[in-house]
Amino acid sequence: MKTSITGIALIQKFEGLQLKAYQCTANRWTIGYGSTQIFGRPVNENNIITIDDAEAQLKSDLVAFENIVKTNIKVNLSQNQFDALVSHTYNTGGSETLFELINCNASPQEIRDWFENRYISANGVVINGLIKRRRTEAELFFNHAISIEG
Numbered sequence: 116m117k118t119s120i121t122g123i124a125l126i127q128k129f130e131g132l133q134l135k136a137y138q139c140t141a142n143r144w145t146i147g148y149g150s151t152q153i154f155g156r157p158v159n160e161n162n163i164i165t166i167d168d169a170e171a172q173l174k175s176d177l178v179a180f181e182n183i184v185k186t187n188i189k190v191n192l193s194q195n196q197f198d199a200l201v202s203h204t205y206n207t208g209g210s211e212t213l214f215e216l217i218n219c220n221a222s223p224q225e226i227r228d229w230f231e232n233r234y235i236s237a238n239g240v241v242i243n244g245l246i247k248r249r250r251t252e253a254e255l256f257f258n259h260a261i262s263i264e265g
Contacts, residue, residue, distance in 0.1 A: 116185070118177050122198025125255065126177075126205050129248045132169055136162040140237035148173045149205070180204045187214040199230075199256035206248065207234045227253050 118126075130149035136158050139145040144158040147169035151158055154172070164172070184200045187209065192200070196217075203213065213229050230253035235245040255261050 116181070116192070116194070116197050118181060118201045119194050119198055121195075121255070121261075122201055123173070123177070125198065125202050125251065125261070126173070129202070129206070129244065129251075132166070134164055134166065134169065136160050140240075140242055142238065146172075148176075150176055152176075176205065177201065180209075183209045187211070187218075189218045190220070192217075193258060195255050195258050199252040202248075202255075203230070203234070203252050206245075210234070223257065227257065230256065 127148055132148055133146060136144050136146045139149070143151050144160055144162070145151055146153055146158045146162050146164055150169075150172045152172070153162055153164060153168070180201050181197075183204050184197060188200065200213075200217075203210070210229075210233065213226070213233070216226050216229055231246075231249050233249070235241055235249055237245070251261050
């Protein structure tokens with residue numbers, strides 16, 4: 116399974132595109148669509164890339180995060196569920212607890228609560244953008260229509 120156009124658009128929307136390196140809310144040097152690596156090397160404060168570079172790095176990053184989801188999820192997923200988990204993993208690195216809840220067929224409410232109430236802060240500060248992202252990922256996971264606009 117590969118991330119769909121919807122999943123890619125979700126990641127692009129919430130990561131945003133930055134062609135010059137910046138420090139994200141977790142104080143890590145980041146570039147492109149939230150990448151902390153560029154062409155196999157850690158991002159540093161002097162990095163500048165093109166849109167084509169950002170797109171290429173996103174494709175490369177996606178393979179790694181798709182593989183994390185594929186390795187950790189042992190049940191069949193819909194495309195929306197896969198996309199939601201790849202987006203979550205792209206942003207967080209993955210959650211063993213979330214993967215376990217899904218693999219153990221936890222209730223939809225338990226899974227939704229995990230999506231919406233975990234990984235919503237950086238350095239101890241709750242971030243509204245992360246709250247919105249987690250809610251959007253949960254909506255997609257439960258096969259609801261999501262808005263990629265704005």
